[in-house]
Amino acid sequence: MEIPYTVTARPDTGLWNAKVGIWLFLASEVMLFGGLFSAYVFLRLDADPGAWPHGLLNVPVGTMNTAILIASSVTVVMAWASLKMRKFRAYWWYMLVTILCGVIFLAVKLVYEWPQKFDHFGAFIKKDKLEKYEKYLGNHHLAEKGLAPRTEVSGHLHNKEALHDESVKEYEIAMDPVNADPTNPAMDRPHFLYVPPTDKIATIEKEDVEYANMFLPKHSAYFASYFTITGLHGAHVLGGVIVFTYLWLPVGTKLYKRNPEHLANRVEVAGLFWHFVDLVWIFVFPLFYLL
Amino acid sequence: MSLKGFHIVFITLSTVLALGAGAWCLWIDSMHGTPAFRVGAIGSFVAALGLISYGIWFYRKMKRLRIIT
Numbered sequence: 001m002e003i004p005y006t007v008t009a010r011p012d013t014g015l016w017n018a019k020v021g022i023w024l025f026l027a028s029e030v031m032l033f034g035g036l037f038s039a040y041v042f043l044r045l046d047a048d049p050g051a052w053p054h055g056l057l058n059v060p061v062g063t064m065n066t067a068i069l070i071a072s073s074v075t076v077v078m079a080w081a082s083l084k085m086r087k088f089r090a091y092w093w094y095m096l097v098t099i100l101c102g103v104i105f106l107a108v109k110l111v112y113e114w115p116q117k118f119d120h121f122g123a124f125i126k127k128d129k130l131e132k133y134e135k136y137l138g139n140h141h142l143a144e145k146g147l148a149p150r151t152e153v154s155g156h157l158h159n160k161e162a163l164h165d166e167s168v169k170e171y172e173i174a175m176d177p178v179n180a181d182p183t184n185p186a187m188d189r190p191h192f193l194y195v196p197p198t199d200k201i202a203t204i205e206k207e208d209v210e211y212a213n214m215f216l217p218k219h220s221a222y223f224a225s226y227f228t229i230t231g232l233h234g235a236h237v238l239g240g241v242i243v244f245t246y247l248w249l250p251v252g253t254k255l256y257k258r259n260p261e262h263l264a265n266r267v268e269v270a271g272l273f274w275h276f277v278d279l280v281w282i283f284v285f286p287l288f289y290l291l
Numbered sequence: 292m293s294l295k296g297f298h299i300v301f302i303t304l305s306t307v308l309a310l311g312a313g314a315w316c317l318w319i320d321s322m323h324g325t326p327a328f329r330v331g332a333i334g335s336f337v338a339a340l341g342l343i344s345y346g347i348w349f350y351r352k353m354k355r356l357r358i359i360t
Contacts, residue, residue, distance in 0.1 A: 023292075059331075063312070063331075067338075077295070077298045279301055282305060282308050285308070286315075
């Protein structure tokens with residue numbers, strides 16, 4: 001039995017099957033990401049002054065990834081238009097560039113951005129012990145300027161065994177510049193760039209620490225939101241890359257030879273999904289990197 | 292909505308993002324006086340102009356080729 005309306009549109013609706021399917025799917029995706037973005041916004045609005053990290057993410061790297069995704073949206077449309085004009089060679093090249101853009105985006109996330117956070121450590125000092133670590137926190141200086149106090153000493157954890165070994169009583173942290181030189185006015189503002197830890201070591205007694213962890217989802221509501229939303233978005237990018245690769249491989253060539261319009265329809269549907277994924281990033285970038 | 296229509300919406304929102312990023316860079320520069328952000332603002336506004344030009348070119352080309360589904 002042949003399934004109707006896989007290539008030509010149904011006369012009364014003007015739509016073919018897959019287009020209805022993808023828009024229904026994208027409607028559910030809007031609800032999924034909409035819920036997560038709402039959660040992020042409310043968590044942030046409810047956070048104590050100064051408690052929500054700001055300017056922690058690397059804006060130039062985020063900008064580069066944004067440009068890569070916008071470029072990939074252009075190339076996927078060009079791939080589709082090439083099929084419509086029956087220019088298979090051009091389609092093949094545009095699709096290859098789209099796949100490469102997706103792969104580069106994921107590589108930047110998985111090889112550069114995320115590991116940098118996995119390797120970073122933060123210890124939140126108990127309220128009654130803040131004075132003891134004033135030389136790392138600089139809260140007197142911040143109070144003079146009317147800024148929110150710091151409660152965290154962060155950087156590269158030297159003795160990683162301290163995370164699990166209860167016999168180790170201290171954390172040895174190669175501090176971030178903000179803790180190594182806390183009264184420097186340049187440290188009062190966010191950097192929006194990656195600033196490597198210094199070689200200045202702070203020794204923090206475990207009993208003075210409220211909570212300590214690597215920059216993982218369990219570190220804070222900020223990192224939980226960050227990894228959930230960027231992780232889910234990354235999974236969507238991976239899904240798109242897999243579909244594009246399938247359509248780019250000889251399977252696509254065979255389908256093109258049999259029915260070029262059918263392949264064009266498949267690329268259009270995949271392209272609609274890709275545009276949605278890129279659109280999500282258009283919201284992720286300002287929300288996490290800039291604001 | 293076809294891919295063509297969604298692409299135009301996407302390019303429009305990308306242009307808004309580029310303009311917003313440019314304004315954000317100027318705001319950060321005015322607060323902290325960091326020249327790198329001035330460069331970022333110029334880059335963002337140039338990108339916005341590029342996206343507008345591309346959007347117009349794309350719309351005209353699609354109209355001319357009648358690739359409307």
